[in-house]
Amino acid sequence: xxxxxxxxxxxxxxxxxxxxxxxxxxxxxxxxxxxxxxxxxxxxxxxxxxxxxxxxxxxxxxxxxxxxxxxxxxxxxxxxxxxxxxxxxxxxxxxxxxxxxxxxxxxxxxxxxxxxxxxxxxxxxxxxxxxxxxxxxxxxxxxxxxxxxxxxxxxxxxxxxxxxxxxxxxxxxxxxxxxxxxxxxxxxxxxxxxxxxxxxxxxxxxxxxxxxxxxxxxxxxxxxxxxxxxxxxxxxxxxxxxxxxxxxxxxxxxxxxxxxxxxxxxxxxxxxxxxxxxxxxxxxxxxxxxxxxxxxxxxxxxxxxxxxxxxxxxxxxxxxxxxxxxxxxxxxxxxxxxxxxxxxxxxxxxxxxxxxxxxxxxxxxxxxxxxxxxxxxxxxxxxxxxxxxxxxxxxxxxxxxxxxxxxxxxxxxxxxxxxxxxxxxxxxxxxxxxx
Amino acid sequence: xxxxxxxxxxxxxxxxxxxxxxxxxxxxxxxxxxxxxxxxxxxxxxxxxxxxxxxxxxxxxxxxxxxxxxxxxxxxxxxxxxxxxxxxxxxxxxxxxxxxxxxxxxxxxxxxxxxxxxxxxxxxxxxxxxxxxxxxxxxxxxxxxxxxxxxxxxxxxxxxxxxxxxxxxxxxxxxxxxxxxxxxxxxxxxxxxxxxxxxxxxxxxxxxxxxxxxxxxxxxxxxxxxxxxxxxxxxxxxxxxxxxxxxxxxxxxxxxxxxxxxxxxxxxxxxxxxxxxxxxxxxxxxxxxxxxxxxxxxxxxxxxxxxxxxxxxxxxxxxxxxxxxxxxxxxxxxxxxxxxxxxxxxxxxxxxxxxxxxxxxxxxxxxxxxxxxxxxxxxxxxxxxxxxxxxxxxxxxxxxxxxxxxxxxxxxxxxxxxxxxxxxxxxxxxxxxxx
Numbered sequence: 001x002x003x004x005x006x007x008x009x010x011x012x013x014x015x016x017x018x019x020x021x022x023x024x025x026x027x028x029x030x031x032x033x034x035x036x037x038x039x040x041x042x043x044x045x046x047x048x049x050x051x052x053x054x055x056x057x058x059x060x061x062x063x064x065x066x067x068x069x070x071x072x073x074x075x076x077x078x079x080x081x082x083x084x085x086x087x088x089x090x091x092x093x094x095x096x097x098x099x100x101x102x103x104x105x106x107x108x109x110x111x112x113x114x115x116x117x118x119x120x121x122x123x124x125x126x127x128x129x130x131x132x133x134x135x136x137x138x139x140x141x142x143x144x145x146x147x148x149x150x151x152x153x154x155x156x157x158x159x160x161x162x163x164x165x166x167x168x169x170x171x172x173x174x175x176x177x178x179x180x181x182x183x184x185x186x187x188x189x190x191x192x193x194x195x196x197x198x199x200x201x202x203x204x205x206x207x208x209x210x211x212x213x214x215x216x217x218x219x220x221x222x223x224x225x226x227x228x229x230x231x232x233x234x235x236x237x238x239x240x241x242x243x244x245x246x247x248x249x250x251x252x253x254x255x256x257x258x259x260x261x262x263x264x265x266x267x268x269x270x271x272x273x274x275x276x277x278x279x280x281x282x283x284x285x286x287x288x289x290x291x292x293x294x295x296x297x298x299x300x301x302x303x304x305x306x307x308x309x310x311x312x313x314x315x316x317x318x319x320x321x322x323x324x325x326x327x328x329x330x331x332x333x334x335x336x337x338x339x340x341x342x343x344x345x346x347x348x349x350x351x352x353x354x355x356x357x358x359x360x361x362x363x364x365x366x367x368x369x370x371x372x373x374x375x376x377x378x379x380x381x382x383x384x385x386x387x388x389x390x391x392x393x394x395x396x397x398x399x400x401x402x403x404x405x406x407x408x409x410x411x412x413x414x415x416x417x418x419x420x421x422x423x424x425x426x427x428x429x430x431x432x433x434x435x
Numbered sequence: 436x437x438x439x440x441x442x443x444x445x446x447x448x449x450x451x452x453x454x455x456x457x458x459x460x461x462x463x464x465x466x467x468x469x470x471x472x473x474x475x476x477x478x479x480x481x482x483x484x485x486x487x488x489x490x491x492x493x494x495x496x497x498x499x500x501x502x503x504x505x506x507x508x509x510x511x512x513x514x515x516x517x518x519x520x521x522x523x524x525x526x527x528x529x530x531x532x533x534x535x536x537x538x539x540x541x542x543x544x545x546x547x548x549x550x551x552x553x554x555x556x557x558x559x560x561x562x563x564x565x566x567x568x569x570x571x572x573x574x575x576x577x578x579x580x581x582x583x584x585x586x587x588x589x590x591x592x593x594x595x596x597x598x599x600x601x602x603x604x605x606x607x608x609x610x611x612x613x614x615x616x617x618x619x620x621x622x623x624x625x626x627x628x629x630x631x632x633x634x635x636x637x638x639x640x641x642x643x644x645x646x647x648x649x650x651x652x653x654x655x656x657x658x659x660x661x662x663x664x665x666x667x668x669x670x671x672x673x674x675x676x677x678x679x680x681x682x683x684x685x686x687x688x689x690x691x692x693x694x695x696x697x698x699x700x701x702x703x704x705x706x707x708x709x710x711x712x713x714x715x716x717x718x719x720x721x722x723x724x725x726x727x728x729x730x731x732x733x734x735x736x737x738x739x740x741x742x743x744x745x746x747x748x749x750x751x752x753x754x755x756x757x758x759x760x761x762x763x764x765x766x767x768x769x770x771x772x773x774x775x776x777x778x779x780x781x782x783x784x785x786x787x788x789x790x791x792x793x794x795x796x797x798x799x800x801x802x803x804x805x806x807x808x809x810x811x812x813x814x815x816x817x818x819x820x821x822x823x824x825x826x827x828x829x830x831x832x833x834x835x836x837x838x839x840x841x842x843x844x845x846x847x848x849x850x851x852x853x854x855x856x857x858x859x860x861x862x863x864x865x866x867x868x869x870x
Contacts, residue, residue, distance in 0.1 A: 007599070009620040009621040009623075009624055010594070010599040010600075010602065010603070010619075010620075010621050011594075011619075011620050011621075012592065012594055012595070012618040012619065012620070012632050013618055013619075013620055013623075013630045013631060013632035014618065014632030014633055014634055014635060015632075015635075016620070017632060017633050017634065017655070017656060018633075018634050018635065018637070018638045020655050020656075021634070021638070021651045021652045021654070021655035021656065022638070022641065022651065024651065024654055024655045025642070025647075025650075025651035025654065025655070027641055027642060027651065030641060032641065034637070059599070069624075072623070072624045073620075076623055076624075076630070078620065078623075078630065080655075118637075118641050122635075122637060122638075125595070125635075125637075126594050126595050126599075126619075127599055129595035129596070130594055130595055130596075130597060130598060130599035130602055131598070131599060133595060133596050133597070134597055134598040134599075134601070135598075157447065159445070159446075159447055159561050159565055160447070160560070160561050160564035160565055160568060160756075161564070161565075161568050161751040162565060162568070162569055162601070162750075162751060163565060163566070163569040163570075163598060163600060163601035163604055164442070164445040164494070164561075164562055164565035164566060164569075164600075165445075165598060165599075165600035165601065166569070166597075166598035166600065166601045167445065167565055168445070169598055183447040183448055183449065184445075184446075184447065184448075184561075185444040185445075185446050185447070185448055185451070185508075185513065186444040186445050186446075188444075188448075188507070188511055188513075189444055189504075189507045189511075195448045195511070195513065196448060197447055197448035197449030197450075197452060198449055198452050198453075199449055199452065199453050199456070200449055200450075200453065200557075200560075201757070201758070201773045202453070202469070202553075202557060202560075202757065202758035203453045203456070203457070203557075204773075205758045205761070205771040205772070205773065206457065206462055206465060206467065206553050206758060206761055206771075207460070207462060208763070208764070212460075215460075216456045216457065216459065216460035216462065217456045219456070219459055219460065220452070220455050220456035220459045220460070220515075221452060221455075221456065230773075231773045231774065232773070232774050233774075306751060309751075310750040310751055315597075315745040315750045316596040316597060316741060316744075316745055321595075322636070322637065323636070323637035323640045323641060326640070326641050328643070329643070336640040336641075337640070338636045338639075338640065338665075338666045338667070339666065339667050339668075
């Protein structure tokens with residue numbers, strides 16, 4: 001996973017057949033603006049969280065056609081020789097603006113704006129959508145879980161429930177959204193996310209007795225480790241655990257059963273045994289609703305797997321990538337939009353601010369068409385420059401993205417923290433350019 | 436995507452902390468059997484389709500800890516020096532059996548059986564689950580779409596809706612399930628799947644007129660190309676298309692609107708214009724139910740995106756990986772299973788056959804515990820040898836997997852082809868070893 005590799009074939013074939021046709025027609029170099037946005041927030045989400053911008057910028061940098069890629073395209077007869085020659089020299093030389101990782105978005109928010117020739121913008125479509133659609137869906141679900149968990153930490157542990165590479169990206173997205181750690185080691189290496197984990201049921205079953213298993217774990221990881229206590233009988237396991245580790249036992253993990261009542265009885269038993277600072281982590285098929293229901297229970301942390309990596313019912317963000325403006329023969333920029341019955345787009349280059357009142361409370365997502373909205377000083381501009389004339393100018397840390405989301409969430413109405421399905425908490429308002 | 440790379444860190448941290456504890460306790464080398472199975476079929480699916488076995492075997496071969504992996508594990512203080520030394524020498528030397536790609540599975544089917552030392556089996560847990568959980572979920576959804584489509588081809592075009600690497604695996608899984616092609620170029624290169632695609636709305640919008648766009652596409656791709664006809668006015672687009680390409684126009688694509696009525700009017704118009712062999716492909720947010728509803732319409736092919744790559748509501752298969760048998764101190768194998776309230780497992784090494792009647796019709800999924808079920812000659816054994824003493828012995832083609840699924844589906848009761856939610860079409864029956 002460390003070797004740099006081309007992302008160029010993570011691409012739908014039609015991007016390259018369009019390229020070939022425009023090269024032949026002489027329209028490939030028409031200056032163009034593409035925008036990546038969501039028509040709606042799926043699943044009754046109140047807001048969306050942007051994640052994947054950092055990965056998308058890496059993918060643009062690695063979007064190069066090397067010998068292997070060109071040879072395969074030639075052998076598979078995907079495009080003609082002229083197009084292959086163009087691809088061999090390809091390097092994105094346009095400019096990209098976007099909502100940075102951790103920013104919040106709403107329907108029609110211009111999350112990414114790509115400007116350059118038609119040819120260089122269109123070939124990026126598939127990989128940009130793949131990354132943003134996946135990562136933002138995970139971050140949006142994760143943010144709801146973090147909200148539900150309040151001050152208690154959430155740990156991402158869904159690697160086994162999703163594609164092995166998605167797992168790494170999901171850990172990154174969850175971290176942007178406020179998760180405290182991941183089980184995934186590659187996410188630790190690639191993204192610097194804290195990793196965590198101690199043992200599974202198989203470890204207990206391997207040993208002749210639960211006591212032998214706990215002894216082995218404590219001998220290896222110390223008394224501060226977290227013991228999995230639900231393989232056989234939980235009260236018996238707790239007695240054994242505290243007997244072996246003493247009151248400095250770090251934690252116990254519950255992975256089955258009625259977690260609210262179990263957590264209460266386990267807390268009581270731990271306290272009775274003097275293990276008052278031993279933490280209780282729960283990990284059984286949690287989603288944001290189960291986490292919210294556990295708020296009343298004496299739980300110290302949540303491990304979230306399946307529902308995190310599958311977006312808790314919304315596995316993809318519904319972003320599309322549309323041409324909104326392009327040059328005419330004489331270089332004049334023309335707004336464009338398709339008229340298809342159920343998928344109308346709004347033409348013209350977009351600009352966006354979050355309209356804030358004097359108290360810093362968000363009032364609306366304001367989108368200017370063709371120019372920036374007429375803005376009060378309180379408004380917060382949303383688009384940042386990511387790539388300027390082919391050079392990446394945005395280098396964000398995940399810590400910055402985490403902080404950005406916290407700030408952006410604090411601006412939103414309280415309804416944003418409701419888990420129920422509903423409308424977006426901000427309306428999206430267009431301001432048309434007055435020529 | 437072509438360079439061989441280590442899969443070793445696509446792993447939950449607890450696999451390695453368990454390894455460390457067992458190395459220290461002297462239990463790491465206990466002979467063990469792990470099984471990968473689903474407790475149930477999520478989403479009311481009638482059957483599951485195995486996909487990912489070929490990728491899983493690649494991942495096991497690439498599961499090696501190189502200098503980079505070891506350095507990171509050391510720097511991040513994940514495991515101790517003894518464990519790092521063990522990992523440096525790691526190469527899976529056990530044996531693996533499994534249901535091959537394209538085989539059908541049911542609840543409790545032992546889809547993968549891994550046998551070796553505890554240490555070498557446990558470290559494979561995460562990556563095996565990631566691959567099988569993802570790929571089989573996609574293949575299961577895809578199989579329902581192929582069934583709904585009947586003789587009409589389905590094209591996979593969901594790359595943009597899922598993680599960029601998942602997209603490649605999803606194309607593979609869909610192909611196993613009977614899809615005819617994919618939009619994804621990397622899937623073409625990596626897995627040899629036919630790729631397809633011509634143009635998007637942006638291509639039409641780039642040009643001064645729809646006619647200019649169609650001219651450009653036909654000049655580049657020939658009159659046999661498929662033109663996207665719903666950017667502006669469909670009847671006008673059809674007239675232009677046939678005017679330019681003649682009756683040998685290859686196809687038209689509809690990506691919006693009421694597809695049943697649209698397909699009828701488009702077919703009528705094409706026929707009236709003499710383009711009687713021009714094909715109609717539809718591609719707007721299709722799933723298996725929409726495909727079934729289009730059976731009455733004159734449609735020649737389906738392009739499926741979002742619902743395919745997200746498993747049409749079931750994005751993960753729910754496979755777990757459980758220790759079912761392990762050696763005692765004296766080498767005697769002992770069946771093991773946890774007793775947790777809601778997640779009971781069945782201990783003991785499993786064997787499996789599909790019970791067939793004399794007409795080749797499937798009657799039950801029969802699982803023998805500890806030994807093969809007492810079998811009639813009509814029964815079909817389901818587990819094949821994949822890895823023997825560390826050597827991969829199974830090399831399947833995707834074409835073989837496609838044919839296997841067709842045969843396995845033909846054995847099932849007719850209810851398997853129903854799209855409604857329901858119980859698995861076969862019961863799973865255990866046959867206990869009689870000692």
